[in-house]
Amino acid sequence: MNTRDDITPEASPSPTGEVFGRLYEQYLPGVFQYVNYRVGDSATAEDLTSDIFSKALTNFARYDPGKGAFSTWIFSIARNTVIDYYRKRDREQQLRKKETESKTQQFSESPEDEVTRADESRKLHECLSLLKPNEQELIALKFGGEMTNREISRIMGLSESNVGTILCRTMRKLRDCFLEK
Amino acid sequence: MTNNIEKDRQLLENLDRLLAGREKEITGPVDDYTRTLLDVARKIASLRDKPSKEFGSNLKAQLIHQLAEQEKKSSNNQSFLFWEISRRKMWQGTIAALIVVVITGVVLLVTLLSNRAG
Numbered sequence A: 001m002n003t004r005d006d007i008t009p010e011a012s013p014s015p016t017g018e019v020f021g022r023l024y025e026q027y028l029p030g031v032f033q034y035v036n037y038r039v040g041d042s043a044t045a046e047d048l049t050s051d052i053f054s055k056a057l058t059n060f061a062r063y064d065p066g067k068g069a070f071s072t073w074i075f076s077i078a079r080n081t082v083i084d085y086y087r088k089r090d091r092e093q094q095l096r097k098k099e100t101e102s103k104t105q106q107f108s109e110s111p112e113d114e115v116t117r118a119d120e121s122r123k124l125h126e127c128l129s130l131l132k133p134n135e136q137e138l139i140a141l142k143f144g145g146e147m148t149n150r151e152i153s154r155i156m157g158l159s160e161s162n163v164g165t166i167l168c169r170t171m172r173k174l175r176d177c178f179l180e181k
Numbered sequence B: 001m002t003n004n005i006e007k008d009r010q011l012l013e014n015l016d017r018l019l020a021g022r023e024k025e026i027t028g029p030v031d032d033y034t035r036t037l038l039d040v041a042r043k044i045a046s047l048r049d050k051p052s053k054e055f056g057s058n059l060k061a062q063l064i065h066q067l068a069e070q071e072k073k074s075s076n077n078q079s080f081l082f083w084e085i086s087r088r089k090m091w092q093g094t095i096a097a098l099i100v101v102v103i104t105g106v107v108l109l110v111t112l113l114s115n116r117a118g
Helices: A015-039 A042-058 A070-099 A116-129 A133-144 A149-156 A160-180 B002-019 B032-046 B053-117
Strands: none
Touching (some): A015 A042, A015 A070, A015 A133, A015 B053, A042 A070, A042 B053, A070 A149, A116 A133, A116 A160, A116 B032, A133 A149, A133 A160, A133 B002, A149 A160, A160 B002, A160 B032
């Protein structure tokens, strides 16, 4: 998270490349983890992370450090990208639902031969899916983005104390959910 | 009520320590409430997936390519702008020179005709 390697100078000698390269190295793990918490699928998380950094690079000239930290800016892009992804997915699911309305679908559970980590991960995503959208968002920013409550408050437009309150409530919900499963 | 607020404050502080990898700093009496919640937090944190190195380097290469394209496009736009300006100036210069030539020609012609008449 705190590595500060540049994009190789010979590949990208421009100042934009150097600055963006440093920020890329620094924020890639957090952004990826944030998206992975939100979507619960690493392949989709990779696709969305690529989109996020591509958008960030396209609009990098418009980023003004005086207006806020880069973390706030990049995680706002990440947040909007995830929201767009869910909107698009919901639309597609509705279309598919219409197409297969008459068919009864039976999904068989896959055999429980996954490793414990995968099982725990599935449980976590099940529990996360039961949370309210703002609670899911908060957990993803906290654990995925490794952000402070103050940073989260700027991204979500809440007060810092409100973030703390929601975070504690959400942790209690997750604990109860984990205990039930 | 105050007790709950204090417990939540303790939880949030310890959560930040845990996520920052400073778990050793979680000291002092931690009650059952905080302990169980911190256990959940540890579990959630342990399930974080780092992006693979392959993904990281592929995305980096893709971004370097994108940056090169952006800079190329921007540089083309600048040279086009430069060409537009110089072409306009060239036209202005040519027209001005033509006007001077025409006026000089007219003056010479009038002078020549008036000399002959005189």
